[in-house]
């Protein structure tokens with residue numbers, strides 16, 4: 001791809017830029033997916049940050065790229081495209097004028113706001129005020145967009161004053177993951193699944209994102225947000241949309257977003273009365289994770305008390321013709337036993353058990369779409385134990401390890417999404433209405449917790465979450481699919 005653009009990263013010294021954005025750009029450059037006349041302007045709040053930026057970035061790339069990916073020769077070339085600049089967003093004049101002088105009117109402009117959402121409006125206002133926005137400009141917004149529906153609406157309206165919807169790219173990095181995109185191919189290119197993708201064949205669906213990490217130095221943000229705002233409102237609901245949506249008329253950004261919004265609108269609201277039956281909140285205490293004893297949430301937070309949830313499990317329903325009565329179980333948590341992100345589609349049992357009970361029971365099929373740690377699709381089937389005189393049933397796994405077939409190109413969600421922004425392709429980005437509709441479903445749950453004084457239940461780090469999370473499914477005669485079992 002040949003790219004003639006000025007990419008301005010606001011908040012270039014932050015964690016996201018150093019750990020994800022710049023490694024993704026470096027990777028794209030070294031794989032030659034990013035070429036041509038592009039410049040990356042990196043804003044630093046102070047002059048001293050600016051002066052030491054490239055040294056810091058080099059260390060960070062070496063740390064965050066995979067083994068052997070960093071190459072000194074490539075770095076020297078890539079570095080020529082990087083332009084640290086001192087800029088305080090609140091600055092009244094000088095900093096912004098300096099930035100303006102650096103940008104070339106003949107190139108496209110991309111402004112990546114890797115800053116606190118509370119600064120989005122101000123940053124866009126300043127961009128407009130100093131006439132940095134031209135017809136070919138785009139703005140990229142990181143999650144979380146807002147803290148609730150009202151604040152999200154405020155941010156979207158403010159940004160909308162300066163950029164039209166087609167110029168706004170709202171990122172949910174889960175949509176950049178290869179297997180998430182594969183989900184649509186799997187669903188809409190295989191007749192096998194198309195005909196079975198509804199309440200008649202599917203018993204229930206589980207979507208789990210488990211993390212082994214804890215606060216990772218983000219205590220201030222996380223303790224205000226909690227897992228519901230940090231993970232459910234965006235990543236989990238996006239996965240749910242892709243699993244549950246109707247086939248779009250054509251494979252285009254607008255059509256896909258339209259179908260996703262319909263799913264979000266069909267989500268059954270959780271009422272305060274049923275909040276303890278439908279949702280589980282948890283918070284980790286110290287425990288053994290792999291070979292390490294890790295501290296509890298409060299110890300990491302360095303506070304004696306917090307009611308922030310680090311774990312959420314929810315049973316929900318998509319109230320439409322296709323999914324009527326099919327539960328969707330969502331779960332996410334920090335400091336869980338394993339890092340994993342997967343969707344598990346549990347099919348119904350066959351209508352009649354044909355084989356004698358001595359042969360064993362044929363287990364219903366289960367389709368697992370794993371996003372992390374490895375990209376994999378597995379289908380459990382029942383078959384015959386070979387070379388046995390008597391018929392005996394056995395569970396087998398059709399196992400497609402997508403990493404085996406991968407090319408030398410590294411799969412990296414941010415790389416994919418950044419290249420899409422540069423190519424002006426909005427298919428994998430979130431529409432304003434999606435954000436709004438997702439908050440409309442999430443807000444009443446958080447409000448319900450508050451009204452009901454629903455405290456998080458403690459769970460041990462290194463477990464699969466609080467016991468009541470297992471009961472949520474057990475009450476329905478089901479159980480979580482854990483990757484280690």
Ligand code: BG6
Pocket residue numbers: 143211230231341372
């Ligand atoms: C981010 C959340 O959006 O996603 C983090 O803010 C979380 O809390 C991260 O750790 C998980 O992303 P991934 O790609 O590592 O699963």
